[in-house]
Amino acid sequence: MTTVVLVGEPMVELDEAASRQIARRFGGDTFNTAVHLAVEAPTLSVQYVSAVGDDPFSTELITFGTAHGIDMSPVSVERGGVIGLYLIVTDPAGERSFTYWRGDSPARRMFSAPDPVRLPPAGEIDVLMFSGITLAILDDHGREFLTAAACGVRQAGGIVAYDPNHRPRLWSAPVAGEWLRCVASTGAMVLASAEDGLVLGAGSRSVSGAAAFAAYLRDAGAREVAVTAAAGSCVLSWGDRSAEVAAEPVDVVVDSTGAGDAFNAGYLGARLAGSDAVEAARRGHRRAALVVGHRGAIAGMTARTDI
DSSP: OOEEEEEOOOEEEEEEOTTSOEEEEEEOHHHHHHHHHHHHOTTSEEEEEOEEESSHHHHHHHHHHHHTTEEOTTOEEETTOOOOEEEEEEOTTSOEEEEEEOTTOGGGGTTTSSSOOOOOOGGGOSEEEEEHHHHHHSOHHHHHHHHHHHHHHHHTTOEEEEEOOOOTTTSOHHHHHHHHHHHHTTTOEEEEEHHHHHHSSSTTOOOOSHHHHHHHHHHTTOSEEEEEOTTSOEEEEETTEEEEEOOOOOSOOSOOTTHHHHHHHHHHHHHHTTOOHHHHHHHHHHHHHHHHTSSSTTTTTTOOSOO
C-alpha cells in the first residue's frame, strides 16, 4: 500500500455566515488535502503528522480525521496545549478573508518540543507532503529537520510534494522564497499558484504568470510542477513536457476557501493512481470545483471525482 505522509497545522475553522451565525468545522491546508485525498484515493494509506493540545477541540479533530480515513496516530498531544483557530468571512463573490488565533499552537513546536514528533523512516514514506505554511510556523530547527527528511525521502526513491501557499503574516517573502528553492532543489513536485510567483521569485524579482513561474520552479530543481492561475487554468511542466489545462466551470462560487488544497489532493491522488499530469490536473480542478460550491475548506468532500 502506498503511504502518503502529510505534515502541517490542523485548526478549528469558524465561518461567519451573512446572518452573523458562526459554524464550526476543521481546516488547515495540509489537513484539508489529507481529508480530500482519503476520499479521492481510498486505497492509499494517508497519515497526518502534527501536534495538537489536550483540549476538547483537539480531541474532536483527531476523531474527525480518523473517521474520514486518515491515520492520526502520528499526531502528538501536548498537555495543556490548545490548537489554533481561524475565522472566515466571505464577500458576495465568494472571496474570503481570514482572521487567525494560532500564536501558541502546539504544531509550531512539533519538532522542537521536549518529546518531538517523529516521522516514519524515509524508506517507509512513498510521498511526503508539506507546505509553506508548515515551514512558516516552525522554528529554524524544525524547518531544517523537515527539509532534511524530504531529502531522505527523495534519496530513498519517494516523492516530495510541496505547496508554497505563501502567507505574508507568517514569514517574509524573501525567507519563504529561499525555502521554496531549497525544497524544489530536492527534486520535489511543486503545486503552486501564480500568485505565489509574484512574491516568491529570486531575490526581489517577482515571476509573473503561471508559465513563467512553472519554468522558474523547474530551473530551481523541481521534478514536476503544477501552477494554478487566477483565471482558473493550470500550467503543467514535467519531464520534457508541458501543458495547460482549463478549470472546471463553476456556476456559483460560494466560498473559495480550500480550493487549492482540494486541487492538490485530486492531482496527487490521480498521479499516484497512474494518471498522467493532464488527467491529474483535470481531477484536481474537479475536486476544487466541488469545494467552492460549499462553505468551508472541506465541505463537499464525500464525492469522488473519478466516478
